[in-house]
Amino acid sequence: MTAQSIAGPAIRVQGLVKSYGKLEVLRGVDFDVARGSIFALLGSNGAGKTTIVRILATLLKADAGTAGVNGFDVATQPANVRESISLTGQFAAVDEILSGRENLVLVAKLRHLKDPGAIADDLLRRFSLTDAATRRASTYSGGMRRRLDIAMSLIGNPPVIFLDEPTAGLDPEARIEVWQTVKELASHGTTVLLTTQYLGEAEHLADRIAILHQGRIIANGTLDELKQLLPPATVEYVEKQPTLEEIFLAIIGDDDPRDTAGTTTRNRG
Numbered sequence: 625m626t627a628q629s630i631a632g633p634a635i636r637v638q639g640l641v642k643s644y645g646k647l648e649v650l651r652g653v654d655f656d657v658a659r660g661s662i663f664a665l666l667g668s669n670g671a672g673k674t675t676i677v678r679i680l681a682t683l684l685k686a687d688a689g690t691a692g693v694n695g696f697d698v699a700t701q702p703a704n705v706r707e708s709i710s711l712t713g714q715f716a717a718v719d720e721i722l723s724g725r726e727n728l729v730l731v732a733k734l735r736h737l738k739d740p741g742a743i744a745d746d747l748l749r750r751f752s753l754t755d756a757a758t759r760r761a762s763t764y765s766g767g768m769r770r771r772l773d774i775a776m777s778l779i780g781n782p783p784v785i786f787l788d789e790p791t792a793g794l795d796p797e798a799r800i801e802v803w804q805t806v807k808e809l810a811s812h813g814t815t816v817l818l819t820t821q822y823l824g825e826a827e828h829l830a831d832r833i834a835i836l837h838q839g840r841i842i843a844n845g846t847l848d849e850l851k852q853l854l855p856p857a858t859v860e861y862v863e864k865q866p867t868l869e870e871i872f873l874a875i876i877g878d879d880d881p882r883d884t885a886g887t888t889t890r891n892r893g
């Protein structure tokens with residue numbers, strides 16, 4: 625029951641403004657997401673990532689600006705937008721008492737799809753959950769649960785999927801599992817808008833990265849394009865590529881209170 629695909633970018637955001645009372649969260653946000661790409665919206669905690677996702681998912685109204693998903697306007701065609709998307713957040717919608725397979729079958733039934741069992745088995749295979757299919761979801765690890773949640777959100781083949789901090793709270797191993805899942809999505813042509821606070825996640829997964837800071841997109845490009853924003857180091861003997869973290873910190877300046885301790889730097893030279 626997928627909304628028909630329409631020409632143009634999968635997501636188009638122009639001049640988006642949103643305040644909560646006196647707190648101006650979005651002050652004119654613009655970006656496009658190409659169909660079939662993985663786009664990472666990178667920003668610190670409280671930057672406004674979830675606010676953007678909620679506006680795009682028609683759960684929240686913007687104060688000004690326009691946003692379109694799959695060619696449909698979020699303000700004037702919300703039903704078409706909802707048919708075009710799925711939203712997976714940090715808080716999994718998985719029913720703990722049901723098995724992984726039962727969760728998937730339930731959603732397929734709710735969407736009135738033919739052959740819910742076959743849909744469930746296909747997704748279990750794609751997300752490497754076949755062995756755990758009949759176990760209660762309460763016995764799953766954090767990474768398995770998040771994978772099941774993403775699999776559930778794919779039922780009905782929405783062309784656009786929003787993953788709002790899909791790896792928040794996961795251990796590194798589970799995070800890598802979810803990354804593989806996201807790559808698997810994109811390889812099937814699904815457009816993925818991913819929000820993250822993890823620079824490495826954006827660097828690893830995304831075709832394009834936009835940095836949201838103080839209510840605006842202050843950088844938007846491929847990783848290589850973002851790297852060009854930094855002047856090359858001329859006096860180093862070993863060629864060292866800047867990490868996204870270095871680019872991020874250089875772009876936003878020194879006013880960001882983020883604690884970057886514990887993150888690793890990397891030398892690709």
Ligand SMILES: Nc1ncnc2c1ncn2[C@@H]1O[C@H](COP(=O)(O)OP(=O)(O)O)[C@@H](O)[C@H]1O
Nearest residue numbers: 644647649667668669670671672673674675676
């Ligand atoms: N319903 C709300 N009412 C008031 N303030 C909100 C509300 N939702 C979010 N905020 C505030 O707006 C800012 C952006 O929030 P959010 O979009 O959730 O950021 P992010 O997802 O990037 O962490 C934060 O300062 C947050 O506290």
Ligand SMILES: [Mg+2]
Nearest residue numbers: 673674788789
């Ligand atoms: Mg958020």
